[in-house]
Amino acid sequence: MTATMVDVRGVHKSFGRLEVLRGVDLQVEAGSVTVILGPSGSGKSTLLRAINHLEKLNRGYVSIDGELIGYRRAGGKLHELKEREVLRQRTHIGFVFQNFNLFPHLTVVENIVEAPVSALRRPKAEARAHALELLARVGLADKADAYPRQLSGGQQQRVAIARALALEPKVLLFDEPTSALDPELVGEVLDVIKDLARTGTTMIVVTHEIGFAREAADTVVFMDGGVVVEQGPPAAVLDDPQHERTRAFLSKVL
Numbered sequence: 030m031t032a033t034m035v036d037v038r039g040v041h042k043s044f045g046r047l048e049v050l051r052g053v054d055l056q057v058e059a060g061s062v063t064v065i066l067g068p069s070g071s072g073k074s075t076l077l078r079a080i081n082h083l084e085k086l087n088r089g090y091v092s093i094d095g096e097l098i099g100y101r102r103a104g105g106k107l108h109e110l111k112e113r114e115v116l117r118q119r120t121h122i123g124f125v126f127q128n129f130n131l132f133p134h135l136t137v138v139e140n141i142v143e144a145p146v147s148a149l150r151r152p153k154a155e156a157r158a159h160a161l162e163l164l165a166r167v168g169l170a171d172k173a174d175a176y177p178r179q180l181s182g183g184q185q186q187r188v189a190i191a192r193a194l195a196l197e198p199k200v201l202l203f204d205e206p207t208s209a210l211d212p213e214l215v216g217e218v219l220d221v222i223k224d225l226a227r228t229g230t231t232m233i234v235v236t237h238e239i240g241f242a243r244e245a246a247d248t249v250v251f252m253d254g255g256v257v258v259e260q261g262p263p264a265a266v267l268d269d270p271q272h273e274r275t276r277a278f279l280s281k282v283l
Contacts (some may be wrong), residue, residue, distance in 0.1 A: 032094075034059040034231045035080065035200055040088035042075055049075045051255035052089070057200070057248075059094075060229040064242040064263075067252035068278060073235040076252070077202045080233070081122040082115050093121060094199050120148050123193030123201040129185040131177040131192070137164065138173040141192045149196065156195070163191040167221050183214030187221055194225075201225070203234040217239050219245075239282055243267055251275045 035057035042050040050072045057063050065073045078084040080091050082099035090107060091098045098118055100107040110118075131140050141160035145151040151159075164170050167187040177185055186206055193201055203222065207215040219241050226232060226245045236242065242249050242263055249266040251259045251274070259272045267283075270276045 032059045033057065034061075034094055035233065036092045037076070037080065037089070038091075040076070040079055040086055040091065041088040042072075042079055042084055042209045043087055044265060049255050051077065053252075053255070053257055055250065055257060055260075056235060059231055061247040062226045062232045062234065062245055063248045064246040065125065065233065065235045065250045066237070066239070066242060066278070067258075071252040072255040073252055074204050075202050077233065077235055080200075080202060081119055081124055083124075085109070093118075098122075115146070118165075120144070120156060120196050123196060123198035125186070125189050125193050125201065125203045125206050127205045129177070129182070129189045129209070131185055131188060133177050136174050137169065137178055137180070137188050138267070140188060141176070141195045144192065145195050160191070160195060163194050164188075167191045168195075181214060182210045183217045186210065186218045189225075190218075190221055190225075200231040200233065203232065203236070205235050205237070207236065207238060238281065239267065239279075251278065253278070 033056050037053055037055040038055040040050050043152065053076055056066065067073050073083055074077065079086055090100060099115055100109055138157060138160050141163060142153065142156045145156040146153055161173060164173055167190055169184060169187055172180060172184065180188065207218050210218065219238060222234065225246050246263050248260060249263045250257055251266060253274045259266055259270060259275045266275065268281065270279060
């Protein structure tokens with residue numbers, strides 16, 4: 030049996046009166062790729078941010094590799110962890126944002142080295158050597174000393190992926206990693222993510238790229254209205270959706 034790496038149970042999240050997540054359950058197996066599809070406002074990005082506790086939950090819980098994220102259980106209740114402990118947990122959860130979020134005043138290699146040195150207390154020379162290996166892996170070995178402003182959007186996103194990998198996380202979360210890119214740059218980023226998928230990295234990818242979902246995903250999840258409407262292998266969900274909402278969404282994007 031494959032172990033469950035990410036376990037989302039009964040997660041609710043509201044912003045004021047707006048209920049964005051309405052009882053989400055999702056289990057992600059270790060080494061698998063889960064792609065989350067759905068219309069804007071369906072709760073996809075909020076779910077990702079809930080998984081690494083960038084958003085606090087109203088109800089439910091998330092665990093990664095058996096460890097509760099953001100909370101500890103005592104006396105039958107969940108108690109929120111101190112920020113320092115949450116930050117420690119986040120070192121196991123790589124997050125790649127839509128808009129790269131690179132530090133503009135640091136070079137490419139400095140962006141990648143910063144978290145392993147500051148969060149994991151890795152020796153700088155060791156962190157730099159690993160960063161250079163990761164840059165080669167994402168096809169940017171020659172850009173180590175460049176600054177983010179000197180790179181294309183696709184190159185910046187590949188640096189952001191290398192930065193997330195530098196912490197050797199248990200799971201990688203991608204929040205629409207190609208949505209801020211010009212169309213001709215989308216492929217180079219998706220190719221890097223596909224390569225990661227082949228190495229057995231546990232990934233959850235929020236995207237509108239149906240072709241990527243078909244090719245790289247083990248499981249496709251369709252969300253709408255803050256709930257998981259349908260999930261299964263790509264061929265089942267994309268080619269033979271069972272729910273009317275899934276069919277309506279796919280008819281507009283395929």
